[in-house]
Each structure stands twice: as structure tokens, then as C-alpha cells.
Amino acid sequence: MNVIEATQLVKTYNPDTIPVHAVNNVSLDIKKGEFTAIVGPSGSGKTTLLNMIGGLDTPTEGKVIVDGVEIDNLNQSELTDFRMHNIGFVFQSYNLIPVMTARENIEFIMLLQKIDKNARESRSEELMEKMGISETSKRRPSELSGGQQQRVAVARALASKPKFILADEPTANLDSQSTNSLLDIMAKMNEEENVTFVFSTHDQRVIDKAKRVITIVDGKVESDETK
């Protein structure tokens, strides 16, 4: 079953002056439970593709269907709601809410989803335990290491039980140990809970862990390999 169906996606910047095709006629399907890495050099269009799949950016041409919903047809408010319920995001710079503790960050989306307190607490505890960050629950992001922050970010993305998680270069700011630890956790979540992950990366360690690797060059799919 396809969670994501992207058909003939095109993203053109400056269409009226000097057009730049960041993504050029890309079509791809992502199935439930995949652990996919979108790789390519800087400026190849990885992040743009990820943004369009995640409903953060709109394609110039083509369409994106997530879990049967054509997201380009949704208005901004509907799209925001759709992202909250269906897509988990992990960013390169962790992007936790600085004034909230680790636990509050994890519970934040569940609060927006109006999930009751008991369910929120048990879900956040479960995730913190799986991520190995239980002892940091009361600390704010500024008191956490980069690796810990990114694990909190993954837990936050998983908290709302999304259809898939989009991670834009999640290991770019991490050292080797933190990277390996994070990748192990994500791989475990993928295997044990069948969570779908889509990464954009040029980190070889992430590529090595991925079960499917889609290579993008100059906005086009150059190769699509399943291991």
C-alpha cells in the first residue's frame, strides 16, 4: 500500500525571469514501512522534493497524494491540520520549542490534537523510554546535547502516530556516536512498529542503513535502488 504517491512533480523557481528547475518531473511511490533515503549532492533538489511531499511547499506541476488524499487540493488551514495528523517532521537543526522541556516538546503535537492527558503522558513516557531519553524529560533543549535533542525531535515526530516521518538531513549536525545511536533507534522503530521513514541525506551512514535509496541529481531521479 502506497503511503506517498508523487506524480510528475516539477518545482520551478523564477519562472518569469531565469527559470530554475529545482525538481524536474519526479515521480515516486513510498510504501508503508519503507526506510527510504533520498540522496544527492547539495542543490540537487532533495529538500525541495521532501518539502512538496510534506505539504510545506506546492509543486509548480504534478501532484502529491498522501494516504489517498491529494494534498495540493487542500487550503492552508486544512493542510496544516493534515500535516499535524499525518506527517512527522524531523529537521536538521532539531527545532525543538526552546521554552518547553523535552517531555513538553514531545507532548506538544498531542496537545494540539487535543489528546487527553493520560494518553499523552503514557505515549510520551513510552517514546522517551524507547529513545533512551527518560532522564532528560524535565530539561529544556538548551540543556541537552545535539544527539539528545534530535532524539527528542524524533520522539515528537512519532508522538502523533503519523503515516510517515520526513527527516531532512537529521544527522547533519551530529557526531558519529550520536548519528549511529539515532539511526539504530529509527531503524528499530521502523522494524518493530512499521513506521515509514523518508530521509533526505548525503550522510553515508544513513545511506548504508536505508533499505531503499533514491538518488536525485539536478532535480531528476537518477537511480532508485531497493536493497
Add this chain to the structure above:
Amino acid sequence: MLYLKLAWRNIWRNRKRTWITASSIGFAVFFAVFMQSMQLGSYQRMIDNSVRFYTGHLAIHQAAYWEEKLLDNGFEQSKVESLILDSETIDVAVPRLTSFALASYKDKTKGALINGVDPILEARLTYLDNKLTAGSYMSGNGVLVAKGLAEYLKISVGDTLIFVSQGYHGVNAAGKYPVEGILKFPVPELNQSAVYLPLPLAQEFFGAEGIITSYSLLMNEPDEITEVQSSLAGFAKENDLEVMNWEEMMPELLQGIEMDYYGGLIMIYILYAVIGFGILGTFLMMTKERTYEFGILVSIGMKKLKIQFMVALEILMLTFFGVLLGLVASFPLTFYFFNNPIEFTGDAAKAYENFGYEAIIPFSLDPVIFYSQGVVILIISLFLGIYPMLAIQHLKIIKALKE
């Protein structure tokens, strides 16, 4: 509760900036409160002095008197003696016979404002007995002379003053009266010219037995002036009298106060404008430095309306905090000056008196002064808060994430 918690924590993310912004708001409130307290205190004092010494809150005259303040336009005191006044509404009602005369002592002569009054009632209205700086209060045959006039004529208690004037219906009025006491008035104009003597003595001097020029009423609640004025209208018409309130009798006082008030208001508005730019600067920084964060929040599913709500709470909290600082700082000071008005002495006092003002700056503790400043600052902040609201409304996620 979530938004309240987030807003509270957000305003303390940058403590230094929060303190600076709140302090600037607090300073504006402090300055505005202090200035307005001083202005309103002075106005209240001016009105109170004028009402007590000149007109009363309401005054009953012969119909033509206020147009032409002649002794001949006085009326028989017996007309108002039958008037039954509600003691809960009217504090005191005072008969007065007021006219002018030339006052002479040795080779000095000066125009004087002669006030024939009931010594007991007058003391209740003007606290005249408390204005004595020498001698004793009216006992029956003597006069009380204002200090400025006494100094000009070089007289003191025990000396005899000669008055010359035109009396009621053109009779010659002349008499000599011992000076029983010297009065010091807060109103410079009175201090230079006023003479007080018992009403029967004044009536005898002017040849106006049983005649008064005004019957002044002091209200317990000045808010009820219009109501009482209306209730007395019928009685006045029947007796060919008129009832006027102090605003009708002293329009120039009201206009002077209004002009001064609006002048002060312009100063305060300039201050608000300066502080407003400071607040806007903070809001601009708050918005600009958090564009990326807002982008993340929208990405993960927080609606812009909720972010706007959270930022609006931050603005409200910051403003409220600043206003509170200003009020906390200004209240003790205005309270102190309310109880201990600033009194000028020496040349400064003379300069004030030369301009016709009392050499004192009283303060007001009217609650309106305090909450009106808070409300004004709040409105300014909410108005300036439109900018961050619009910035969030027009936020482009991808652009924000690239900040």
C-alpha cells in the same frame, strides 16, 4: 492554559529585552500619571478655591445681576430665607453682599472688593477663620483685610480704614472701620483686594438694608449640580431670580483649564509616540528573530491563528507588566505629593502669584488617572501588535525555514 504558559515563558526568553521594554512602558505610565495627577490636582484646587471664594457650586442672583454686577441688581434676602434646602444635598448656603469701594489709610488708597458675609456660614464655606494671619475673626464692628491689600495700605490690626463708595440706589457710602484681622488667601487676586465684614455692617455701609447680591450654595456631591439647579429653577422664576452654576459663572476658568489640559495631553501623546516606537522595535525584533520558529510550528501542524493568539498573549503580558511597573512606581510618589503638595516660597512663589496662580502644586489621586494610562498603553500595544499578527498571517513556511 498551554498558550498562557508558552506566552509567559516566551516573554522571559530574553530577560534583558523584556525588562527594557517593560521599563520603557513603565516610565511612560509613571510620567503620564505623575503629570496628570499634578494637572488634575491643580484644576481641582483652582475650581475648589474659585467655587468657595467667588460663586459657590450654584448661586442665586437677581435675574439681571450676573450681566451687570451692580449693587442695584441685588435682591432682598428675605426671598431666599423661605427656601427649604435639602441638607443632604446642600452642604451650606451663604448670603453675600459684594461690591467695590475705595479703601484708604493715610496717604494710600486702593480699590477693594467688599464682601458682606455671615461670619459663621462663611467660615463653613471658605474656612475664612483659618486664613487669619493676625488679629481675630469678625466680632461685629471691624473688618478683615487681605494681606496684600494690608501691605499696600501699610495697615495692621487696630488701625482704622476708610471706605468710600456708591451705595444702593446711588446713595453715598462712606465709613470708617477698625481692622480686626489680616487674612492670607491662596488666590492672589483676592489677596490684593478682599475685605470681609459682617453682612449687617456691609448692608449699613452701602445703605442696602436687607439686600444681598448672591446666595451661594455649596453641594455635598458636585455631580448633583444640574439636578439641584433644575429643581430651583421654578422658585427662582417666581421670585424674579436666576440660578447659575459655577461653569456658567466662570466660563473663562473652565476654558483655561481645558486649554491647559489639552496642552498637557499633547505632551503625553508625544511621550506615548516615543514609547510606541520603542514598543514597535521590540515587536519587530520579537517577530523577526522568531520567524524560523514560527515556520517550524506551522510545519508541525500549529495553525497560524493559534500562533497569533500566543503572540497576542505575549504582547498583553509584556504590556501589563510594564503598566504595572509604572503604576507601582507612580502611586507612592503621587500619594506622597497628594498629602504633601509642593509649595513654592520666595521668588518662585511671587512669580506664580504674579501670574494669578496659587504658589502650590497639589496632586490628585483620582483613580481615572491611573487606569486611563493603563488603558491607553494597552490600546497602543494592541495597535502595534497588528504588525506581528500580519507577519504571522503572511508567513511563508519555506521562506521562514530558510531564515
